[in-house]
Amino acid sequence: MGDKQVPRWLWSPSQAPPSSNPWTDEMVQRVYRSTIDSTIEVRGEGRQTLTLPEVYNILERKLAGGSISEEIDQGGGGLDASQDSRTGRLGPKEVAFDISSNVGSLVISQDRLCVTSQSNFNTVKANCCVHSGRWQYEVSLGSKGVMQVGWATAKCEFNDEQGVGDTPDSFAYDGARIRKWNVSNMKYGQCWLAGDVIGCCLDLEAGSVSFYRNGAFLGEAFRNIRRGPGYAYFPAVSLSFGESLVANFGSSRFRYPIDTYLPLVAIPDTSRAQFVTDLFYKVVGVYNDAEKTTINQMSDDGAQILLRGSRSQALLVAAPVVEYFPLLVETPYVLEVTLLPLLERFLEEGTDQIVALLSILWTLLEWHQMHQALEKLASVLINSYSFAASDVDYMQQKKVIRIFICLLSHTYTRRYLMCKVLFEKGRFSTLMKVKPLDTQHLEDVVPQVWFEVALEDGGPCMHGSPAEEAIVKAAYFASRDRIKSIVAEVESLQVELLAKATQDDDSCPPLGQTSRDKFLCEFEKLLKEHSLAHSATTLQSSLSTVAISYLHRLISIIRQCLPVVNPVDGSELREHSLLVPLFHFLSEQWTPGEGTRVGGLFSSLRSTLQSEIRQVLGSMASVRQPREDLPYHLSLPQVERAKANATVKVLKLIDLVVRLYTAVVHEQLEKAAALRESMKGYLKAYRSTLESLERNKADDWARTKLECTRDVFRGKLNEQARQMAWLSATMFSKEKQLDLYWLLQVVLHTLEEASKSGPCFGFVPDFYVEASVRLFNALSNFFPPTACLSDIPGHYNLQVRYSTFLASHFSDPRVVNLDLKDVLIKALAHHVCPPDTLRSLECMSSESSQAMVAALLKPYGRAWAHANWILVRLWKGCGFAFRYSVDPQMADRKMSLLEPRVAPVMPPHPPPCPSVFFQASVNVISKYLDEHPANAVAFVESVLSQLNWAFSEFVSMLQEIQTAHNRPERMLIDSRHLKVCSTCFDLTVSLLRVVEMLANLSPGCLLKPSSGMFIPRLVQILSHILNRVCYGKGCFELVVSLDIIGLQNVGHFRIISAVAGVLIALLLKGPKENREMVLRQLFQEPSFVPQSIESFLGPPSSSSSSSSINNSSGCSNSADGASTSSSGSSSSVTALSLSNHSQHHPSSTASASSSAGITGRTAANSYEADASTFSLANYGDVKEEEIDQVTMLYNF
Known part of the structure; x- marks a missing residue:
């Protein structure tokens, strides 16, 4: 030990011990006699027992001396103690990255072992080099992107374009691109993943460089490297932007040590630390047995003597060895070799053993010593969890979580870890992560693959006969269930760990803060940091990668805390009736002030709605107004304070979970769900290749190419099928679906109750509304057919409630936030596409249906395009030739490789599913227009104005394209210009369809005398459209013939069929006098050309x-x-x-x-x-x- 420990007892080792105690004497013999006798001779001949002073003397002779770090340098003569004198090595004893060698912008940890790139391509070397012998170091990958790890000489010069492996005397491996680099590159190794451990080995005897991935030899990468005077090799790494890794030069135990290769940091002597570990094992046993009766001693006459001790006496026995506990945590290597095995041994015997050890240490050690030990222990455990050896059963991860559970079971340890250790650098978030299995282990777990997406397209069997398909399917589902059971064990331990971290019965004076309070505070900080800079690599690694797992664990914790007392009326909030009362949103202390509300900023709402707030508070039982000068939980209604405080924390946890889903989880789920769409594409291509093979039986050359293509597609499908099995078992299982379904129920119940409060609905945070939209979208679209929303009991009732909320609030004046208005109307536009959700809209109450139609038929405002699209969707299937699901002119075309593959915001042509409720039997639309003539006039006015504007803009852009085409020089058209042109065409067609709907359902709003000049204006617009579209040498025909990528939706059929639908409704339907009036207006219109109708x-x-x-x-x-x-x-x-x-x-x-x-x-x-x-x-x-x-x- 470096510093002499201060004696803890009233006597020194040379002084006489206190009066003898039989139990203490017995325990001293049990702990020290066998261990000490084998190493050091006890003073005095014929002595049968040891005393505590003698134990102090013996341990001092055995363990006193320099620290472990100092013992490494024994035999070094007069060399500097900071240097390692081993042959073939130059540099300091403690190896780390050399900041002075850094090229670019890097974030380097305090111990200079963890690096994160912050610029294009950054390179850094270690502060130690080797010139002979065999050497190894490891890097643990924090991400899976482009990195080049290896060795480089001092002469290598790097910049932001060239890194390790890009110069003659540097050698690197890049697992992202599966390449080895030495000026040029060649295919080498395997694709690496985040969490992999890469071993970098340099053999200067043979002149070779080799690499290992998780202990698997990747082959000799380079040979005949230059050696001799002037050639010494430094460990070196290069990272592209956002990538991170942790290097281990030997200060910690290697995860995968390679025989005959040495670490750059010398392995310390652990004999003294191991000696102390053996004593600690016995001391903990004595401490646990202190309150039990011991029958190990016999009296002179042969009778048994019953001995009984106390915890205080056990501490006397433990005191001599506790002074040497710092030996066990002096370096990470020693800690891993000695203390961790001791904890694992205690773990096998029972969790109370570790708690007993912690009680002994907290009692006998100085607090600063205990703090340092816990920080080092937590760091080693976190690294062990993050970079554990690949194991299908997750044995190492489960072991680490169990140790943390035991640590958090001790009150003092939990307080310190929660306050100072676990939430630093995202450590606790790391424990919530379940590392996905790599390709090799997935092949072992899922030997038989079956394509889940085949359930959606209903194609032919992919595995021979239906019987063989059923066998493969059963084997696949069995493998998926095995993955689920394996991961479920880890998840249950994570829930138990989170339960320990959110305990609410360990308040610490003077503030009375509990572990749950600390967790809520730290988790809120984590979300705030992510929202401020969600693209930062450090935040991505600490939250984004674990957000989904975090969400489900927190939902489990919330359910365990139920029921709680509703602080508004004292009723119980149970799992099926849980909500966040509006009362809590009326205080800025509940939701942070920078978060926007449904009605705008909190400060503005608070100043303008004071009377409404008093009215809401007055309608509640036993409520006082929240006071800004008091903590929020103190201004709650007068119910039992302890229960109310517990409720506040649970509701705050719900609030954080909703924010977590909105900010992070939905995006991650969307990325994971994209695998299914990718798999559908590969499956379609694979089936097309099989069909081509059937058609080309005679052409050998073509068959060879097709067979090669088939094998590529099949290999990719097999890989994706195994990844899909992992996702279906861990992310898209029925259990995870039920969690999201329950969360949607809570959010929707909260919004429904808050909406009943009148203007105070504006105080609801906007992320609650966004969460409801995203949760329903995820439940409807992200989960595979094996976890269908329709399989959940009561789902249709929830779907109708969600439909009612959208229909009632997409134009609610209380929703002031413009972004939130767009979210709601886009959600409603999505909601009218699938037939089942459209039917749920039809099942709403008559008041909600009428309110929805009234909002849609208002004069078009800011979000008029989406409102118009909703009306078109309700009409589709009833209009003239209005049944297409793809652009008719593109029905038989193959997709160009140059065409953008970004999915549109809304399906451009959903399958026809007209709403019988809204336009046929009940005809809500027609009824509203007839009963509100003034609103009908204003609506038609806005529709015609927008139609005139949209087509005018469209023609203007077509003319610009025509002008560019006619120029002799080559002209490039801006893609944004093409996008706007395409959008104007779509708007023109959709507005024409709305006019067609009005002409069919309520022609009076167009033809009544009160409608003014609607028919002349409409005839004029239709004539201009026909004149532009129906002539073969105009700009429209030119653009269509050019087949420009980005304007594939522009064609004759859609716009002419829409115009035909309007004319048929006006000229062939309705009373004769109306038809004659329209026909008269047609021939009075100067721009109308009858031949244009003939061109149909x-x-x-x-x-x-x-x-x-x-x-x-x-x-x-x-x-x-x-x-x-x-x-x-x-x-x-x-x-x-x-x-x-x-x-x-x-x-x-x-x-x-x-x-x-x-x-x-x-x-x-x-x-x-x-x-x-x-x-x-x-x-x-x-x-x-x-x-x-x-x-x-x-x-x-």
Whole structure:
């Protein structure tokens, strides 16, 4: 030991002991006699017993001297004690990264072993080098990105582009890219993951460099490296931005030591520490037996003597060896070799052994010694958990958690660890993580793979016959259940650990703060740090990677704490009725002030809603107004204070869980769920390859290429299937789904009750609303078919409640936060897409339905596009040819590799599912428009204004594209310009569909005299649209023919079918006088060209075109019942005619002849030259009766 310990007893070793006690004498013999006799001769011949002073003397002779670190240098002569004199090595005894060698911006820990990159490519070397012999060091990966680890000489010069392995005398391994680097690179090794331990070995005798991953030899990476004078190699690492690692040069025990290779830090002598460890094991046994009766001594006459001691006497026995406890924690290496095995041995015998050891140490050691020991012990345990050896059963992780549970079972230890140790650098968060199995272990656990996504697409069997498919499926599910059972053991231990960390019965004076108070405070800090800089690498490693596991463990803790007392009325809050009362949101102390509320900023709400706050508080039983000068829990209603305080903490924990889900967890779940979509793509490609193999049985060359492609797809599918098994067992299991379902119930109940309070609903934090939307989205879309939302009892009732909340609040004036308004209306837009959620909207109360329709039919405001889209979705399936699920012009096209694959915010073309409730039987929309004529006029006015604006902007952008195309030099079009152009086209089509819906459901709002000039304006807009779209040499036809990536949605069918739907509703439906009025307005409109309506079914027939069609009739397309022919026009769009369509649809023959007659009577020669080759009859989405309706427009 470095410093002489101060004696703890009233006598010194040379003084006489206190009066003899039989129990103490017996215990001294039990603890020290056998151990000391074998090493040191006891003073005095014939002596049979040891006394405590003699034990002090003997231990001093045995253990006194220099520290372990000093003993390493014995035999070093006159060398500096700070240097390691071993042959082949140069540098200080304590090896760490050399800050002066750093290139770039690095965050380096205090012990200079952990580095995190903060710039492009950073390099740092150690402060020790080697020139002969065999040497090893390890790096534990904190992330899995681009890093190059290895060796470099002092002559190597690095910069922000070149790191280890990019210079002639540096050698590196990069597991992210699976490469080895020495100026050039070659394929080498395996792909590494976060948590892997990479061994870097340098053999200067053979001149070779090799690497190990988790103890597995990756092969000799380099040979014949330069050696001799001037060549000494430093450990060196290079990291790209955001990557991190922890180096171990030998100060800690290697996770995977390699035979014949030495660590850069000399292995210390642990014999003295091991001697102390053996004594501690016996001392703890004596301490635990102190209150028990001992029968180990016999009297002179042979009778047994019953001995009974006390804990105080046991401490007397333990005192001599406790003075030497610092020997066990002097270095991490010694701690791992001596103290950790002792704790593991105690763990096997019972948790009370470790608690007893801690009681002895806290009683006999100085507090600063105990604090240092706990900090070192916690650091070693955390590292052991993070970088444990790969093990399918997680034995090391479970052992570490059990030790921490025992440590936190001791009150003083728990207080210190919670306040000073566990929440530093995200240590406690690390214990909540379950490291995923790597590829090798997944192959062992899941030998048979089955594709869960096959349940969704309903394709053919992938494993032969249905019987074989069933066998493989059963084996796959058995493997998945095994993973679940293995991980469940770790999760149960994590819940137990979290329960210890959130104990609420250990208040510490003078503030009375408990462990739960400390946990809530620290966890809130963690969330605040993440929200301030969620992209920082340190925060990503401490929270983002463990957020999902943290969430489920905390939900388990909350459920264990129930029931609690509702501080508002004294009732019990149970699991099925849990909510956060609105009363708690009325104080800024509950939710931090920087968090926005539904109604805006807290300060503004508090100043403008004072009377409403008093009214809400007055409606509650036994409530006092919260006082800003008192802690929040002291201003609660007058119920039993202890129960109220406990309730406050549980509700605060719920609040933190909701914030955690909104801020971190949902994003992580979304990333994990993306694997399923990726797997669907690979499965589709794999099946397509199998079909191609069936078709190319004769072509050997093609079959060889296809077989290679098939094997690649199959290998990727097998890898993803095993990853899916892991996710389904750990992240998307039914148990995890029930946790999220319960959390959604709590959040939704909180919002429903708060909404009843009137204006004070604005005090609810905005993340509660966001959490409800994201939780329902996750439950509906992220979980696989094996954990379907519909399997949960009572799910439909919750779905209807959620639908009611969306319908009632997406336009609620109490929601002032503009971002939150967008969240709600986008959620409602998503909600009307799937048929089951649309049906839940129809099951709402009549008041909610009417309120939703009233909000949708208001004059369009800020979020008008989403409101318009919702109306379109309710109408889809009832409009003219309005049934497509993909853009009709793209139905038979293959996706280009250059096309963006980013999913849109909302499905652009969901399958048709018209709402019978809103437009057919009850006709809520029509009823509202008829009963509120003023609102109807304002709504139609806004629709027509937006339609005019959207199409004008669209045409303006088309003209800019046309101008750029006609220029002789090459012009590049901004992608943002294309996106805006595409959006304006979509808005034009959707607004036309809303007009079509109005013309069908409530034509009076367009045709009544009170509607003013709506029909003239509408006719004018429709005429302009037809003039731009229906002529073959305009800008619209040019852009369509160019097939520009980003404008694939722009085509004839969608916009012409929408215009046709409006005209059919106005001219072919309704009273005769209305039709005559519309027709009169059409012919009074100067811009209206009758030939544009004729173009709906293609250009006029001619003898040449007829013969061309007849020659190509054998190539008719059965999908849409039309045949193709080459057009004489300069347009690249294929010409399609109704006359050939009539071959498959006899009823349309008359229509074709009628159209030809009209064309001969009215068409101008110029129109025939410029006519578009588009025809509605070319699309299978158009029904026969709809073609007949278009034909009737010609004759009208």
